[in-house]
Amino acid sequence: MISRRNFIKLSMAGAGGLLLATKGKYLHLAQAAIPGGSLDPNLIPKYGWELVKPPAMPSAGRTRSTKGKNPDYYVIAMRQFSQQVLPGSLPMTTVWSYGSANHPESFNYPAFSIEARWNRPVRVKWVNDLVDENGDFLPHLLPVDQTVHWANPPGPRDHHSMDPSPYLGPVPMVTHVHGAHVSDESDGYAEAWWLPKARNIPATYYKEGTWYDFFKGKFAGRYGVQWEPGTATFQYPNDQRATTMWYHDHTLGMTRLNVYAGPAGFYLLRGGPHDMQGNQLPGPAPSIGSDPFGTFYEIPLAIQDRSFNDDGSLFYPDSRAFFDEYPGPYIPNSPVAPIWNPEFFGNTMLVNGRTWPFLNVEQRRYRFRFLNGCDSRFLILKMDNNLPFYQIGAEGGFLPAPVQLSQLIMSPAERADVIVDFTNVPVGTEITLLNLGPDEPFKGFNPDGSLSDGEGGTMPPSDTLTTGQVMQFRVGPALNRDISQPAMSLVLPAFTPLPAHSVTRQVSLNEEMYMPEGMGMDEMIPIAAVLGTVDLTDPANPAGQPLKWMDPISENPAPGATEVWEIYNFTADAHPIHLHEVMFEVIDRQPIGGASRLPEAWETGTKDTVIAYPGEITRIKSTFDLPGQYVWHCHIVEHEDNEMMRPYRIGPEQPGQPGMMG
Amino acid sequence: MQAILWVMALLGIPALAFPGAENQISGSLSVVPLANGDFESGPGSGWVEYSQLGYPIILYQRDFPAGVNPHGGVYAAWLGGDNAEMAYLSQVATIPGTNPVLTYWHWIDSEDSCGWDTARLLVNDSPVWTYALCIAKNTGRWVKVSYDLSAFIGQTVVLKIRIDTDASNPSSLYLDDFTLESAPNPSTPTPTATSTPTATASHTPTATATSTPTATASHTPTSTATSTATASCTPTPTGTPTATATTGMLYLHSIYLPLVRR
Numbered sequence: 001m002i003s004r005r006n007f008i009k010l011s012m013a014g015a016g017g018l019l020l021a022t023k024g025k026y027l028h029l030a031q032a033a034i035p036g037g038s039l040d041p042n043l044i045p046k047y048g049w050e051l052v053k054p055p056a057m058p059s060a061g062r063t064r065s066t067k068g069k070n071p072d073y074y075v076i077a078m079r080q081f082s083q084q085v086l087p088g089s090l091p092m093t094t095v096w097s098y099g100s101a102n103h104p105e106s107f108n109y110p111a112f113s114i115e116a117r118w119n120r121p122v123r124v125k126w127v128n129d130l131v132d133e134n135g136d137f138l139p140h141l142l143p144v145d146q147t148v149h150w151a152n153p154p155g156p157r158d159h160h161s162m163d164p165s166p167y168l169g170p171v172p173m174v175t176h177v178h179g180a181h182v183s184d185e186s187d188g189y190a191e192a193w194w195l196p197k198a199r200n201i202p203a204t205y206y207k208e209g210t211w212y213d214f215f216k217g218k219f220a221g222r223y224g225v226q227w228e229p230g231t232a233t234f235q236y237p238n239d240q241r242a243t244t245m246w247y248h249d250h251t252l253g254m255t256r257l258n259v260y261a262g263p264a265g266f267y268l269l270r271g272g273p274h275d276m277q278g279n280q281l282p283g284p285a286p287s288i289g290s291d292p293f294g295t296f297y298e299i300p301l302a303i304q305d306r307s308f309n310d311d312g313s314l315f316y317p318d319s320r321a322f323f324d325e326y327p328g329p330y331i332p333n334s335p336v337a338p339i340w341n342p343e344f345f346g347n348t349m350l351v352n353g354r355t356w357p358f359l360n361v362e363q364r365r366y367r368f369r370f371l372n373g374c375d376s377r378f379l380i381l382k383m384d385n386n387l388p389f390y391q392i393g394a395e396g397g398f399l400p401a402p403v404q405l406s407q408l409i410m411s412p413a414e415r416a417d418v419i420v421d422f423t424n425v426p427v428g429t430e431i432t433l434l435n436l437g438p439d440e441p442f443k444g445f446n447p448d449g450s451l452s453d454g455e456g457g458t459m460p461p462s463d464t465l466t467t468g469q470v471m472q473f474r475v476g477p478a479l480n481r482d483i484s485q486p487a488m489s490l491v492l493p494a495f496t497p498l499p500a501h502s503v504t505r506q507v508s509l510n511e512e513m514y515m516p517e518g519m520g521m522d523e524m525i526p527i528a529a530v531l532g533t534v535d536l537t538d539p540a541n542p543a544g545q546p547l548k549w550m551d552p553i554s555e556n557p558a559p560g561a562t563e564v565w566e567i568y569n570f571t572a573d574a575h576p577i578h579l580h581e582v583m584f585e586v587i588d589r590q591p592i593g594g595a596s597r598l599p600e601a602w603e604t605g606t607k608d609t610v611i612a613y614p615g616e617i618t619r620i621k622s623t624f625d626l627p628g629q630y631v632w633h634c635h636i637v638e639h640e641d642n643e644m645m646r647p648y649r650i651g652p653e654q655p656g657q658p659g660m661m662g
Numbered sequence: 663m664q665a666i667l668w669v670m671a672l673l674g675i676p677a678l679a680f681p682g683a684e685n686q687i688s689g690s691l692s693v694v695p696l697a698n699g700d701f702e703s704g705p706g707s708g709w710v711e712y713s714q715l716g717y718p719i720i721l722y723q724r725d726f727p728a729g730v731n732p733h734g735g736v737y738a739a740w741l742g743g744d745n746a747e748m749a750y751l752s753q754v755a756t757i758p759g760t761n762p763v764l765t766y767w768h769w770i771d772s773e774d775s776c777g778w779d780t781a782r783l784l785v786n787d788s789p790v791w792t793y794a795l796c797i798a799k800n801t802g803r804w805v806k807v808s809y810d811l812s813a814f815i816g817q818t819v820v821l822k823i824r825i826d827t828d829a830s831n832p833s834s835l836y837l838d839d840f841t842l843e844s845a846p847n848p849s850t851p852t853p854t855a856t857s858t859p860t861a862t863a864s865h866t867p868t869a870t871a872t873s874t875p876t877a878t879a880s881h882t883p884t885s886t887a888t889s890t891a892t893a894s895c896t897p898t899p900t901g902t903p904t905a906t907a908t909t910g911m912l913y914l915h916s917i918y919l920p921l922v923r924r
C-alpha cells in the first residue's frame with residue numbers, strides 16, 4: 001500500500017524535476033490560513049451577524065393542470081443570484097441555489113427546507129433555470145474540468161473529453177435527495193442530468209444525460225406526468241423513518257462544483273411511527289414564511305467550508321497545481337487531469353450560508369440538525385466550554401437511545417440530530433463551536449485521540465483562527481418554560497434491526513497513482529481514487545480490484561435481499577461511503593488483518609453514509625428493496641467526480657435501459 | 663412627451679423578502695374607470711375574453727389556485743396557466759388628455775425559463791410593451807404596473823393584454839383592477855382633474871384575425887359587446903411599434919431586498 005503522504009509531501013516544480021517538499025508547506029500553511037482565493041480569511045469579521053434559520057420551502061403547482069392536486073407538489077428551480085455570504089462590510093457573492101419557482105423570496109443559499117410528512121408523497125418539478133433574462137444559458141461560476149468522466153454535453157456524452165480547457169457551456173444539473181428511499185427514476189442518477197431550457201444551446205449538444213429519457217418514460221408510465229424541457233419531475237414516497245435528509249446536485253463529474261456553488265437544502269421528514277410524539281423534543285422548527293431570524297428551538301445547521309476572492313466571488317482551484325504544484329504535463333500528454341483537485345479545503349466556515357455567524361440561545365434545550373455540507377472536509381465539532389452534545393439521530397432517523405458526546409465526528413454528507421442543553425449555562429456566556437478536524441484529508445485517530453497522520457504521528461487540527469471555528473452561541477435567559485424532555489431521559493422510537501443477511505460481498509476503495517516521467521516510486525502523485533471489488537485469493541493478502549464508472553455492474557443485489565458489504569479501504573485516507581436508495585446498519589470495523597470493533601455509539605441506528613477508515617474493513621448491512629439503477633460512492637465530492645463512484649443495480653436490467661446488451 | 667413607465671425594479675436579487683415597501687405614485691390622480699376594470703361585474707362584461715385553449719378568463723376567487731386571491735374584490739383575470747396557450751383581454755377605451763396612464767395589478771407566476779413565454783400590452787393590436795413571463799420575473803404577489811399612453815391622447819383605441827406560452831413549462835399572468843389614470847400636468851401643481859369621458863362599451867371590438875394568428879376556430883371570444891370596432895375608433899397609433907416598447911419602463915410597486923439586514 002502506498003501511503004498518501006508520499007504524494008502530498010512531494011511536488012514537482014519546473015521541467016528539471018526539482019523536488020520541493022510540501023510536507024513543510026502543508027504544516028506551515030496549517031498554522032496560518034490554508035490557501036484559497038485572494039480574500040484573506042483572517043480579515044473576515046467573526047460573529048458579527050446572526051445565523052439564518054432557513055424557512056420551509058413553499059409548495060407550488062399553480063398551472064391549470066396542477067390546480068387542486070396533491071398539496072405536496074413543488075416547482076423548485078435552481079437559479080443564479082447574489083447574496084451576502086460574507087459579512088455586510090464585504091462584497092456580495094454570486095451563488096446558485098434552489099427556490100420555489102413561484103416564490104421569489106424563497107431563493108436562498110442554502111435552500112429552504114422541504115418539510116415532508118410520513119407516507120405522504122412529495123412531488124417536485126426540478127427546474128434547471130441557469131439562464132439569463134434573455135433566455136441564454138449561464139456558464140459555470142467555477143472551473144469545470146472536461147477531462148474527468150463527466151456529463152460532457154458536447155459529447156461524447158457522459159464520458160471523458162480530451163479538451164484540457166475549462167468548459168464554458170450550459171450547465172447540467174440533476175437533483176438527488178440524499179437519504180431518500182425512492183425508486184431509481186426519481187433518485188437523481190448521475191447520468192440523468194439535463195441542461196436548462198436556454199435559447200442558445202448549441203444544436204450539437206446533448207440536452208440530457210444518457211439515462212434521462214429512460215427515466216422520463218418510466219416516470220410517465222408510473223405517474224402519468226411528462227418531464228418538460230429543462231426540468232425533471234421526481235416523486236418521493238416518504239415511506240421511511242422520520243429523519244434529516246438533504247438535497248443537492250449529483251451530476252456526473254461536476255457535483256463538487258455544482259454543490260460548491262451553493263444549491264443544497266434540508267429535506268426533513270416528520271411523522272409516522274418512527275418520529276417522536278408530542279412535545280418531547282425542542283421545537284418549533286422554521287416553517288413556510290417564517291422569519292429567518294425568528295425564535296426557533298429546532299434549527300438545521302448546514303456547515304460548509306468555502307474560499308473567496310476579494311470581490312466576494314467564490315474561489316475554487318482552476319488548476320491541478322493548486323493542489324500539489326504538479327506543473328504538468330496534463331491530459332492529453334499525461335493521465336493527470338489539468339484542473340481537477342484530489343481534494344479541496346476552503347479557508348472559511350459557513351453555517352446556513354453565512355461565514356461565522358452567531359446564534360442567540362436561551363437557557364433551555366435546543367435541537368440542532370447538523371449537516372457536514374463540505375466538499376472534502378471532515379468536521380470534528382466541539383463546544384469550547386465542553387458543553388456536551390446529546391445525539392438522538394443520524395441519517396436513518398432516531399438512534400435506539402440518546403448518546404452523550406463531547407464532540408461530533410462528521411464526514412461530508414453525514415447528519416447528526418443533536419440536543420444541546422443550555423439550561424445551566426450562565427447568561428452572557430459566549431460559546432464557540434470549534435472544528436478540531438484537519439485542514440487536509442482525515443486519516444483517523446491515534447489511540448490518545450489526536451489526529452493520525454497515517455504514519456504513527458499526529459496531524460494538526462484546523463487553523464484555530466479560521467477553519468478551527470464554526471459559529472458562536474450567545475446564551476440569554478429563557479423566555480418561556482422549556483417543555484421538552486431532558487435528552488438522556490428520552491425514550492426514542494422503537495428500532496427494528498434488519499433481518500439476517502443472505503449475501504456478503506467485498507468492495508474496495510483504491511488510489512490510482514501516476515509516476516511522472518523521470519520520477520521515482522516515492523514521487524507518484526494521485527490522479528484518482530476508485531472503487532472496486534476485492535481479490536481474496538490469498539485471504540491473508542486481500543487485494544483491491546479497481547473498477548471505474550464505466551465498468552460493468554459488479555454489485556447487483558436481488559430485490560429484497562439483505563446483504564453485508566465489506567468495504568476494504570486500501571487508501572491512506574478515510575472516505576465517507578454513501579449508498580443511494582437504502583439505509584444501512586454499521587456492523588463493525590476491522591483493521592485488515594486485525595481484530596474487529598463495534599460501531600460507534602452514534603452509529604447504532606441506520607445510516608446512509610459511513611466513514612471507512614484507512615487500512616480497515618467497514619461492514620455495513622442493508623436490505624435492497626427497490627429494483628433499479630443506483631449509485632454508491634465516496635462523498636468527498638472531488639473523489640466522487642473522478643471515478644470514486646460506481647453504478648449498482650438492484651434486480652435485473654430493465655427493458656429499454658441505456659446500454660442494454662443485445 | 664416623455665413616456666414614463668416608472669420602474670421599480672424587482673432588484674433581481676432573489677432572497678428573503680422584506681414586506682412593505684409599497685411605493686406610491688404621486689398624490690392626485692383622476693381615475694378613469696374602464697368598463698369592468700376591476701372585474702367585479704364578473705365574466706362577460708366590458709372585456710373581450712379570449713383563450714385559445716378555451717379557458718375562462720375572468721374568474722371568481724375560488725377558481726384561482728391555492729395561494730392566489732383577487733387583488734381586490736372577488737373577481738380577477740387569469741391568462742395562461744397551460745402550455746401552447748394564447749389568451750387575451752381587450753376593450754376599447756378613449757385615452758384621456760393629461761398624462762394618461764394605464765394602471766393595473768399583475769402577478770407573474772411562471773414555471774418557465776426566460777425567453778419563451780411573454781405578455782404584451784397592445785394598442786390597436788400593435789405591441790407597445792412586451793415583458794417576459796418566466797421564473798426570474800415571478801412576482802410572488804400582486805404588483806402594480808403602469809404604462810404611459812400619452813402617445814394616444816384623445817384617441818379611442820383597443821387596449822389588449824395578451825399572453826403567449828410555448829409548448830412546455832407553463833406561465834400564468836393574473837390581472838386585476840385596471841384603471842386609466844390621468845395624472846396631473848407637472849407644470850400645473852394643482853391637478854385639474856378634467857373628467858375625461860370614459861370609453862364606451864359600444865366600441866368593444868371582436869378579436870381580429872391579425873391579432874390572433876394562432877387562434878383556433880373552436881374557441882370564439884366571449885365578446886358581449888354590441889358592436890364591432892370600426893376603423894374610426896381604432897386609429898393607427900403614432901410611433902408605437904414594438905421597438906419603442908423598450909423606452910417604457912415598468913413600475914413595479916414592490917421591492918425585494920437581500921437578506922442582509924442583521
